[in-house]
Amino acid sequence: MADGTCSEPTRGRDRALLAAAMSLVVPGAGQWFAGRRRRAVPFLAGTAALLGIAIVMVARGEVYALRLLVQPRWLTTFIVADVAVAVFRLVAAIDAYVVAAAGTGFNRPAVHAAVVVVLVGALVVPHLLLGARAARLLDLLDRVFVEDTQVTTDQLRARFSAEAARSGGVIPTVSTSTTSAGTDLYPEYPDGLPLPVRTHYGEVSEAVIEPIDIDRITVLLVGGDAGPGRTGLRTDVMVLASLDPVTHQAVLVSVSRELTGFLLPRELQQPLEWRQDTIWSLAEQAEKNGTSQATDPLPAERDPGVWLDRINAIYPFSQTFDRLYPGGVDPGMEALRQTFQQTLGVRIDFYVLVDFAGFVDVIDAIGGIDVTAHEPMHVLFSPAKPGEDETLIDIEPGRHHFDGRTALAYVRNRSDSSDIVRTRRQRCLLREVAARLDPLTVLVNFDALATAVEDHTTTNLPLRLLPDLIGAVAELDPGQIGTWAIQQGSSADGKVDYRNLPIIDVAGTRSRLAAILRGVEEGAPVVGADECG
Numbered sequence: 001m002a003d004g005t006c007s008e009p010t011r012g013r014d015r016a017l018l019a020a021a022m023s024l025v026v027p028g029a030g031q032w033f034a035g036r037r038r039r040a041v042p043f044l045a046g047t048a049a050l051l052g053i054a055i056v057m058v059a060r061g062e063v064y065a066l067r068l069l070v071q072p073r074w075l076t077t078f079i080v081a082d083v084a085v086a087v088f089r090l091v092a093a094i095d096a097y098v099v100a101a102a103g104t105g106f107n108r109p110a111v112h113a114a115v116v117v118v119l120v121g122a123l124v125v126p127h128l129l130l131g132a133r134a135a136r137l138l139d140l141l142d143r144v145f146v147e148d149t150q151v152t153t154d155q156l157r158a159r160f161s162a163e164a165a166r167s168g169g170v171i172p173t174v175s176t177s178t179t180s181a182g183t184d185l186y187p188e189y190p191d192g193l194p195l196p197v198r199t200h201y202g203e204v205s206e207a208v209i210e211p212i213d214i215d216r217i218t219v220l221l222v223g224g225d226a227g228p229g230r231t232g233l234r235t236d237v238m239v240l241a242s243l244d245p246v247t248h249q250a251v252l253v254s255v256s257r258e259l260t261g262f263l264l265p266r267e268l269q270q271p272l273e274w275r276q277d278t279i280w281s282l283a284e285q286a287e288k289n290g291t292s293q294a295t296d297p298l299p300a301e302r303d304p305g306v307w308l309d310r311i312n313a314i315y316p317f318s319q320t321f322d323r324l325y326p327g328g329v330d331p332g333m334e335a336l337r338q339t340f341q342q343t344l345g346v347r348i349d350f351y352v353l354v355d356f357a358g359f360v361d362v363i364d365a366i367g368g369i370d371v372t373a374h375e376p377m378h379v380l381f382s383p384a385k386p387g388e389d390e391t392l393i394d395i396e397p398g399r400h401h402f403d404g405r406t407a408l409a410y411v412r413n414r415s416d417s418s419d420i421v422r423t424r425r426q427r428c429l430l431r432e433v434a435a436r437l438d439p440l441t442v443l444v445n446f447d448a449l450a451t452a453v454e455d456h457t458t459t460n461l462p463l464r465l466l467p468d469l470i471g472a473v474a475e476l477d478p479g480q481i482g483t484w485a486i487q488q489g490s491s492a493d494g495k496v497d498y499r500n501l502p503i504i505d506v507a508g509t510r511s512r513l514a515a516i517l518r519g520v521e522e523g524a525p526v527v528g529a530d531e532c533g
Contacts, residue, residue: 015034015100016096016097016098016100018030018033018100019031019033019034019096019097019099019100020094020096020097020100020119021093022096023043023089023092023093023095023097024089024092024093024119024122026047027043027046027047027088027089027092027093028040028041028042028043028045028046028047028092029044029096030092030093030095030096030099031092031095031096031099032044033096033100034096034099034100036099039095039099043092043095046088050085062438062439062440062443063439063470063471063474065439066439066442066443066470066474067467067470067471068467069134069137070137070141070463070466070467070470071463071466071467072138072141072142072463075134075137075138075141076138078134079131079135079138082127082130082131082134083127083131085127086123086124086127089123090120090123090124093119093123097119133446133447136447136450137446137450140450140453140454141463141466143454144453144454144457144459145459145461145462145466146329146459146460146462146463216243216244216245216520217243217245217349217350217465217469217472218240218241218242218243218346218347218348218349218350219240219241219242219243219348219349219350219351219352219461220238220239220240220241220333220336220337220340220348220350220351221237221238221239221241221351221352221354221430222235222237222238222315222333222336222351222354223235223236223237223238223353223354223355223356223359223411224236224315224353224354224355224356225355225356233315233316233319234257234312234313234315234316235257235311235312235314235315235336235353236257236412237257237411237426238254238255238257238311238312238336238340239252239253239254239255239426239427239430240252240253240254240340240344240346240348241253241430242346242517242520243469243472244520245468245471245472245475247520248472248475248476248477248480249476249477249480249481250434250476250480250481250482250520251481251483251484251516251517252427252430252431252434252481252482252483252484253483253484253485253486253513253516254423254424254426254427254483254484254485254486254487255311255340255423255485255486255487256311256419256420256423256485256487256488256502257311257312257419258310258311258419258487258488258501258502259310259311259486259488259501259502259504260307260308260309260310260311260497260501260502260503260504261306261307261308261497261503261504262307262311262314262339262340262342262343262504263305263306263339263342263343263506264304264305264306264307264342265335265338265339265342266305267324268318268321268335268338268339269304269305270304271318271324272307272317272318273304275309275313275317276302276304276307276308276309279308279309280298280308282498283298283308283497283498284298286498286499287498291498293496293497293498293499293500294495294496294497294498295495295496296495307339310501311339314332314335314336314339315332315333315335315336316332318331318332318335318336319331319332319333319335321335328460329458329459329460330353330458333351333353333458333460334351334460336351337351343504343506343509343510344486344509344510344513345510345513345514346513346514346517350459350460350461350462350465351460352457352458352459353457353458353459354456354457355456356384356408357384357385357456358452358453358455358456358457359404359407359408359456360384360385360404360405360407360408361404361448361451361452361455361456362433362449362452362453363402363403363404363407363433364403364404364448365445365448365449365451365452366433366436366437366441366445366449367441367445368401368402368403368407369401369402369407369429369432369433369436370399370400370401370402370432371399371400371401371402371407371410371425371428371429371432372398372399372400372428373395373396373397373398373399373410374397374421374424375397375421376395376396376397377393377394377395377410377413378393378395379392379393379409379413379415380392381393381409381412381413383405384404384405384408388405391405391406391408391409393409393410393413395410407429410425410429411425411426411429413425419487419488420485420487420488423485423487424483424485427483427484427485428483431481431483434473434476434481435481437473438474439470439474482516482519482520484512484513484516486504486509486513487502488502
């Protein structure tokens with residue numbers, strides 16, 4: 001008899017614990033197990049609703065989920081829903097425990113309290129982790145990307161107005177042509193039409209910039225050389241990435257850091273005059289001494305609209321020009337964006353600047369990258385981060401898997417090759433990264449990617465663009481990502497300055513780039529699709 005009275009509470013305890021565990025996994029299952037069917041129905045209905053939502057999310061795929069997760073309102077909704085689901089599951093588990101234990105003779109308050117604590121711990125920790133990740137992403141979006149109220153250029157405000165008009169069923173007033181030049185919107189120069197600028201290749205228009213194209217996104221991707229043992233930052237890698245969401249094609253256009261002769265926007269000409277005068281004086285002295293390597297003699301007068309230094313010097317000399325771009329994210333990047341836009345005649349919407357350490361962390365976060373090397377490389381490189389050892393890259397031609405540090409050395413090296421070869425490596429590696437960054441990879445490696453982006457990236461990309469950008473990138477066919485280079489040799493009659501630095505052929509480059517972008521817009525086979533092997 002004593003054994004029977006002892007085993008009954010024990011069976012009651014086991015039954016209650018099993019019911020609680022069942023409702024913890026499937027709210028309502030524990031109540032059903034305990035014979036309280038009517039009590040189980042509301043919990044099971046709630047579970048069915050949650051399951052239905054989960055099925056819909058899975059059916060829509062990773063891209064849909066990722067697009068939601070980069071929108072603050074949906075992230076906030078997710079955090080609230082996470083708390084609500086946690087409370088729902090906890091109530092279901094405790095209720096199942098109570099109804100299953102009732103009438104069994106199992107009545108020990110201390111045990112009941114311990115069970116509640118265990119249930120809370122088992123349930124709350126996963127939900128806390130999910131909520132923490134969502135909160136971290138919210139913080140990342142707030143720190144890295146800009147709100148509409150932070151957009152400071154007339155160009156971006158006009159683009160957003162056009163997008164809003166189209167979404168409301170109104171045809172935008174701006175042209176959607178990607179190749180014809182227009183004078184309907186000059187955000188940097190509201191005071192008049194373009195002026196002629198004298199270059200080494202003849203006169204060109206000061207600001208032949210295409211009208212806004214809301215069906216194409218063009219981003220200036222820049223890698224900065226900031227790192228141990230270096231002062232300041234120069235733009236070591238510069239690539240224009242232009243994407244057409246309609247044709248699902250894109251092109252990566254690398255720009256050699258050695259090029260000179262870019263066209264300066266008017267507002268930069270006076271602040272940079274001291275640097276221009278310095279280069280001009282050195283060129284005059286070299287010409288006088290007979291040491292100039294220039295293909296042509298200097299003109300009688302210096303045109304203030306032509307930049308005489310390397311293009312990668314724009315950033316360090318303009319990064320303190322806050323008064324020119326009040327409220328902007330990075331004056332140096334804004335100056336570089338507008339200089340590219342002014343020279344190439346292509347409207348560049350946004351920019352992204354990543355330093356060496358950020359590049360390494362991004363590559364490591366996605367598990368490394370596979371690259372086809374076309375030449376042997378045996379070089380020792382300085383570290384990307386303080387306290388690290390130097391990186392040795394020792395490879396032969398062929399397919400290789402690189403971690404972040406080796407990938408950085410691969411794209412930086414030019415000790416045994418030319419800048420032309422180096423920029424090709426940069427384009428091809430970015431092409432591989434674009435192919436590797438599928439939505440599932442981003443979701444799985446979110447924490448590491450978020451840390452890399454937050455700590456080492458500067459951008460004026462607005463939050464509102466991220467969902468569409470993610471969707472467009474996800475639909476890209478890696479085989480349809482074209483590549484081209486603006487560098488020495490881009491022009492048939494390439495000219496150099498007194499230091500033997502190549503001078504950009506503005507008119508020729510504009511014409512060639514416009515043709516490439518027209519092909520992207522029309523879905524035609526893109527240039528350079530096979531140069532990466």
